[in-house]
Structures are given as C-alpha cells and as structure tokens.
Amino acid sequence: MKEIRLEAKTDNLDKVLKFVEQQMQQVDCPPKTLAMIHISVEEIFVNVAHYAYEGGDGDVTVSVDFKNNPSMVEIVISDEGAFFDPLAKQDPDIHLSAQERDPGGLGIFMVKQSMDDVMYEYRDGKNILTLQKRL
Numbered sequence: 001m002k003e004i005r006l007e008a009k010t011d012n013l014d015k016v017l018k019f020v021e022q023q024m025q026q027v028d029c030p031p032k033t034l035a036m037i038h039i040s041v042e043e044i045f046v047n048v049a050h051y052a053y054e055g056g057d058g059d060v061t062v063s064v065d066f067k068n069n070p071s072m073v074e075i076v077i078s079d080e081g082a083f084f085d086p087l088a089k090q091d092p093d094i095h096l097s098a099q100e101r102d103p104g105g106l107g108i109f110m111v112k113q114s115m116d117d118v119m120y121e122y123r124d125g126k127n128i129l130t131l132q133k134r135l
Contacts, residue, residue, distance in 0.1 A: 003063035008079060010049045016062050017042060020075065023064040027073075029135060036114040037075065040131055043107040044077050044086075052081025052127065067132075072116075075131045084127055087112075087120045 086108045117132040
C-alpha cells in the first residue's frame with residue numbers, strides 16, 4: 001500500500017491525481033478504467049477540500065492498494081474533518097431536469113456509477129471513504 005498525506009486544499013488536487021496515476025501505471029491500468037478512477041478521486045478530494053474542515057485547515061490521506069494481485073485497486077480517502085457520510089443521501093433522479101432536482105448529490109452518484117464498490121465509515125474521528133475498482 002502506498003499513501004500520500006497533504007493539506008486538504010484544491011491546490012493539491014494535481015499532486016493527488018499524479019500520485020494515483022503513478023500507482024495505476026505500475027499495473028498497466030486500462031485508459032478507460034484510469035479515467036473513471038481519476039474522475040472519482042477528483043470528485044471526492046475536491047469535496048473534502050471544500051467542506052471537511054469548514055473553512056479551516058486540515059489534512060487528507062489518499063492510499064492506493066492492490067487486492068488480489070492486482071485484479072482490484074482499493075483507494076481510501078480519509079480526513080479528520082466534520083462527520084459526513086456521502087453515501088447517506090439518496091441518489092438524484094437523473095430523469096428530472098436540473099431545475100426539478102434537489103441540489104447536490106450528482107458527484108457522489110457519478111462516483112458510485114464509476115466504481116465497483118464505494119464504502120464509507122466513520123472511525124476514530126475520521127471520515128473514511130473506500131473506492132474499489134476491478135482492473
């Protein structure tokens with residue numbers, strides 16, 4: 001398992017994406033799969049950067065681990081910000097127009113559609129979101 005810990009600031013998004021991409025290159029990740037992982041990590045990281053620390057400073061840790069040598073990647077994004085379970089909100093009705101839908105939730109919906117499994121837990125004062133994708 002490899003991990004990176006840095007300030008939860010959108011300025012660090014490129015560092016996070018580069019870190020994840022470097023890990024994925026080690027297993028010859030197909031471009032389409034890498035694109036889905038890239039979009040998912042970006043969505044989660046930006047949400048943590050914007051909302052987890054309510055305007056204050058804090059860190060985020062991103063780890064990449066390969067399961068089943070390496071038929072599956074597991075990416076864990078954790079922070080010590082305000083409790084927030086992004087999976088608790090009901091999926092948006094994508095058949096409604098943007099004006100008819102409640103705001104929010106489209107990004108995490110996209111993540112759930114892109115990844116094979118998305119899990120959340122709050123443990124030891126940390127929000128822990130786990131993304132899994134078969135390679």
